[in-house]
Amino acid sequence: xxxxxxxxxxxxxxxxxxxxxxxxxxxKTLVINRMQVERNADQPAxxxxxxxxxxxxxRVLVNGDSVSFRHEDGQLVIDTLPDTPFSLEIRNICAPDKxxxxxxLYQSGGxxxxxxxxxxxxxxxxxxxxxxxxxxxxxTLRASKAAYPVLLSNGNLVEQGELxxxxxxxxxxxPFPKPSxxxxxxxxxxxxxxxxxxxxxxxxxxxxxxxxxxxxxxxEHAMNSLIASVVWDExxxxxxxxxxxxxxxxxxxxxxxxxxxxGLNIFNTKFVLATPATATDVDYAGIESVVGHEYFHNWxxxxxxxxDWFQLSLKEGLTVFRDQEFSMDMTxxxxxRAVKRIEDVRQLRQIQFPEDAGSMAHPVRPDxxxxxxxxxxxxVYEKGAEVVRMMQTLVGRDGFARGMTLYFxxxxxxxxTCDDFAQSIADANPDxxxxxxxxxxxxxxxxxxxxxxASRGRFDAxxxxxxxxxxxxxxPSPGQSEKEPYVIPVAMGLVGRDGRAIxxxxxxxxxxxxTERVLVLNQPRNFYTxxxxxxxxxxxxxxxxxxxxVLNDHxxxxxxxxxxxxxxxxxxxxxxxxxxALNRLLAAIGSDEPLVLDAxxxxxxxxxxRHPELDAAFKDLTLTLPSETYLAEQLQVxxxxxxxxxxxxxxxxxxxxxxxxxxxxxxxxxxxGGYSPDxxxxxxxxxANLSLSMLCLASAADGDTVWPGRAFQRFKDxxxxxxxxxALSALTGSHAELAAPALERFHALFKGDALVIDKWxxxxxxxxxxxxxxxxxxxxxxxxxxxSLKNPNRARSLISALCMNNPAAxxxxxxxxxxxxxxxxxxxxxxxxxxxxxMARVMDRWAALAEPYRTSAHAALQRxxxxxxxxxxxxxxxxxxxxxx
Ligand code: ARG
Ligand code: ZN
Numbered sequence: 001x002x003x004x005x006x007x008x009x010x011x012x013x014x015x016x017x018x019x020x021x022x023x024x025x026x027x028k029t030l031v032i033n034r035m036q037v038e039r040n041a042d043q044p045a046x047x048x049x050x051x052x053x054x055x056x057x058x059r060v061l062v063n064g065d066s067v068s069f070r071h072e073d074g075q076l077v078i079d080t081l082p083d084t085p086f087s088l089e090i091r092n093i094c095a096p097d098k099x100x101x102x103x104x105l106y107q108s109g110g111x112x113x114x115x116x117x118x119x120x121x122x123x124x125x126x127x128x129x130x131x132x133x134x135x136x137x138x139x140t141l142r143a144s145k146a147a148y149p150v151l152l153s154n155g156n157l158v159e160q161g162e163l164x165x166x167x168x169x170x171x172x173x174x175p176f177p178k179p180s181x182x183x184x185x186x187x188x189x190x191x192x193x194x195x196x197x198x199x200x201x202x203x204x205x206x207x208x209x210x211x212x213x214x215x216x217x218x219x220e221h222a223m224n225s226l227i228a229s230v231v232w233d234e235x236x237x238x239x240x241x242x243x244x245x246x247x248x249x250x251x252x253x254x255x256x257x258x259x260x261x262x263g264l265n266i267f268n269t270k271f272v273l274a275t276p277a278t279a280t281d282v283d284y285a286g287i288e289s290v291v292g293h294e295y296f297h298n299w300x301x302x303x304x305x306x307x308d309w310f311q312l313s314l315k316e317g318l319t320v321f322r323d324q325e326f327s328m329d330m331t332x333x334x335x336x337r338a339v340k341r342i343e344d345v346r347q348l349r350q351i352q353f354p355e356d357a358g359s360m361a362h363p364v365r366p367d368x369x370x371x372x373x374x375x376x377x378x379x380v381y382e383k384g385a386e387v388v389r390m391m392q393t394l395v396g397r398d399g400f401a402r403g404m405t406l407y408f409x410x411x412x413x414x415x416x417t418c419d420d421f422a423q424s425i426a427d428a429n430p431d432x433x434x435x436x437x438x439x440x441x442x443x444x445x446x447x448x449x450x451x452x453x454a455s456r457g458r459f460d461a462x463x464x465x466x467x468x469x470x471x472x473x474x475x476p477s478p479g480q481s482e483k484e485p486y487v488i489p490v491a492m493g494l495v496g497r498d499g500r501a502i503x504x505x506x507x508x509x510x511x512x513x514x515t516e517r518v519l520v521l522n523q524p525r526n527f528y529t530x531x532x533x534x535x536x537x538x539x540x541x542x543x544x545x546x547x548x549x550v551l552n553d554h555x556x557x558x559x560x561x562x563x564x565x566x567x568x569x570x571x572x573x574x575x576x577x578x579x580x581a582l583n584r585l586l587a588a589i590g591s592d593e594p595l596v597l598d599a600x601x602x603x604x605x606x607x608x609x610r611h612p613e614l615d616a617a618f619k620d621l622t623l624t625l626p627s628e629t630y631l632a633e634q635l636q637v638x639x640x641x642x643x644x645x646x647x648x649x650x651x652x653x654x655x656x657x658x659x660x661x662x663x664x665x666x667x668x669x670x671x672x673g674g675y676s677p678d679x680x681x682x683x684x685x686x687x688a689n690l691s692l693s694m695l696c697l698a699s700a701a702d703g704d705t706v707w708p709g710r711a712f713q714r715f716k717d718x719x720x721x722x723x724x725x726x727a728l729s730a731l732t733g734s735h736a737e738l739a740a741p742a743l744e745r746f747h748a749l750f751k752g753d754a755l756v757i758d759k760w761x762x763x764x765x766x767x768x769x770x771x772x773x774x775x776x777x778x779x780x781x782x783x784x785x786x787x788s789l790k791n792p793n794r795a796r797s798l799i800s801a802l803c804m805n806n807p808a809a810x811x812x813x814x815x816x817x818x819x820x821x822x823x824x825x826x827x828x829x830x831x832x833x834x835x836x837x838x839m840a841r842v843m844d845r846w847a848a849l850a851e852p853y854r855t856s857a858h859a860a861l862q863r864x865x866x867x868x869x870x871x872x873x874x875x876x877x878x879x880x881x882x883x884x885x
Pocket of ligand 2: 293297315316319
């Protein structure tokens with residue numbers, strides 16, 4: 001059943017406060033739910049319909065008297081109710097130990113945890129489980145003291161004590177009204193790292209990070225990240241911590257990354273636990289950004305929440321934007337900021353662009369859904385963040401801060417819409433392009449698909465003018481055949497062939513103003529004429545990736561080489577290098593001619609690698625070839641094997657052509673001393689690791705044994721996980737015979753550490769495919785005693801790693817990869833539909849596959865579709881995929 005945005009109506013009743021008592025027991029938890037309810041006078045009188053799922057009601061009392069009720073469409077319906085506010089008491093039972101969906105109240109590692117967003121609260125008790133119903137919660141938890149020594153819920157601890165029979169209790173009160181999706185409880189045997197901080201207002205706060213016994217020494221980075229987040233939000237947006245106590249709890253079984261429950265964030269262990277020996281630089285960065293993200297939700301999400309789930313990007317797009325800014329501000333240098341931006345854009349292109357071009361394409365503010373969990377997507381999150389970023393670009397950084405202030409003045413404590421947010425930013429900046437063009441700008445919220453932007457430049461020597469034409473068009477997407485023009489901010493500059501930045505003066509302007517500006521394209525096509533231009537420049541467009549579009553700037557290799565060498569914008573400098581590689585790869589894929597690298601290209605990359613001033617992290621990104629997924633994105637018909645072959649061939653030639661340079665880079669970028677996850681050290685490590693894998697690759701081709709030997713030694717001696725995994729992956733990618741004992745050793749060394757064993761599975765599943773062996777190994781790993789579909793991290797480490805991140809191992813001519821996928825989806829659907837639906841997404845773009853892959857993908861999809869009692873989650877994904885022909 002399709003839910004439509006246009007069908008929104010306010011609730012017929014309000015729940016103002018709720019008092020919950022839990023008798024916690026894994027097999028049979030009793031919930032006593034006492035609500036203060038009143039009719040919403042704006043709505044016609046009607047029965048009260050409460051959501052409930054997989055729970056058993058035992059009694060219903062209104063103002064203390066039992067009343068009759070009925071079940072209809074999965075809801076509990078009470079027909080006769082007083083006209084005046086009334087108390088409603090419901091008692092019900094749920095079974096956390098049977099809850100394999102990990103939504104609602106569930107068991108993990110002997111503890112009890114909750115996940116309520118989006119619609120998990122109804123799996124705990126009957127309620128108006130929608131975000132526009134906000135109540136004040138008081139929660140009493142009662143449980144065995146031995147099994148569950150720690151009892152947590154939202155807000156402040158008001159009382160705790162002993163009970164008969166070895167039980168104890170804790171009572172929590174959250175003073176802030178909140179929607180049910182922000183409710184949380186934890187009952188488990190945990191320990192906490194604690195830190196007191198004083199915020200600017202002079203108030204004291206207690207920060208806590210709860211983990212299982214034995215993991216405490218892995219929480220330092222998470223705590224540091226939390227402290228930094230509190231400080232940052234107060235400094236950058238004047239948003240203080242509003243609770244006496246702020247808790248993070250780590251749990252090993254979790255569907256997503258983390259959850260921003262008020263005052264009680266619950267996290268996937270992956271985004272909490274880290275030591276240098278067990279976590280990589282990427283993990284450290286992930287922890288910082290996710291801790292920031294969830295903390296920032298306290299204002300953008302919790303204090304102001306969503307009116308309905310179609311508005312999800314109101315909190316997610318904005319909060320991703322905030323966590324991206326936070327991570328950039330934490331780096332401390334301009335290049336490191338650019339590196340973070342490049343990484344974010346790479347992610348957007350890798351995941352969101354394909355999404356926008358496939359069966360699941362949807363606007364940032366979707367118009368309909370079957371299962372809301374399917375719309376926690378890269379479009380809502382990452383493209384949503386780009387939309388917020390464009391607003392900031394259009395009104396400036398200060399203007400954006402003013403807009404945020406107005407947003408909180410207007411809507412603090414309310415459940416609102418994306419329109420309310422955009423209006424606040426515009427109203428606080430009445431003279432901005434955003435205010436002038438707001439209705440058109442908001443097409444970014446309503447139109448799906450990645451817009452195409454084409455540019456052509458014409459230099460006219462006699463008049464010393466340079467005319468730039470910018471042309472946009474939108475591609476059709478499911479349910480939207482026509483697209484209206486967007487408002488596209490194009491940050492740009494003109495670069496002379498000698499590297500000089502040319503002053504920008506548009507026709508009609510009295511003088512030049514600066515060497516960089518933002519052109520605001522709002523027509524299908526706009527022309528811009530720059531005057532006083534002496535020599536033909538190279539246009540550098542969409543600097544910093546100022547809009548989420550696909551740009552075709554028609555630049556020749558010679559122009560791209562100028563930008564790679566001279567562009568003052570590091571993003572576009574990186575982009576020029578990627579484009580040079582992309583052009584060559586696409587030519588090879590399209591022609592069946594073997595790819596032969598030209599000296600112009602390898603020399604340019606060598607110059608970057610050897611550059612005396614560029615950051616190691618920037619070099620690493622520039623010398624990393626565009627991914628197979630990104631390449632597939634550029635093609636009408638996708639042949640994953642050809643893409644893989646072309647990319648592997650380019651990688652090998654680059655490894656060989658730059659052999660001495662890689663060796664130099666490897667030696668030059670060793671990090672001495674103890675481990676620190678800062679951006680500079682991490683950049684050096686990643687460039688050293690890239691160099692090492694290139695050296696091993698070149699060695700495999702010519703039989704040299706020195707570098708693989710060094711890699712093996714480094715794997716054994718490494719002082720941190722980044723270097724250890726880097727060396728191991730250099731071996732798995734080139735020397736299977738050395739990789740095998742190394743993998744065995746790695747497993748033995750880390751067998752007790754779930755997050756590291758996840759890496760062990762993922763590394764094997766993402767090894768570059770050769771002769772089908774990687775796929776065969778992945779299939780064997782399904783039977784490994786450590787493998788389980790029930791743990792989401794473990795399931796992802798093998799299944800998603802193979803099907804999503806290793807296209808050449810997955811899309812096989814014999815169709816075995818697709819059959820493997822279908823089997824796993826069917827199996828997982830019976831356990832955890834939300835996770836199964838996510839993994840089903842690898843087939844979004846099946847219709848673009850070349851034969852024979854297309855036919856076997858279609859058959860696999862039909863096999864999943866034919867499963868009896870398929871979940872709504874998976875049915876929606878498969879159904880949309882099969883609508884493509
Ligand atoms: N709000 C969480 C976050 O972005 C994600 C929760 C998603 N949960 C889900 N079941 N879809 O941090
Ligand atoms: Zn979020």
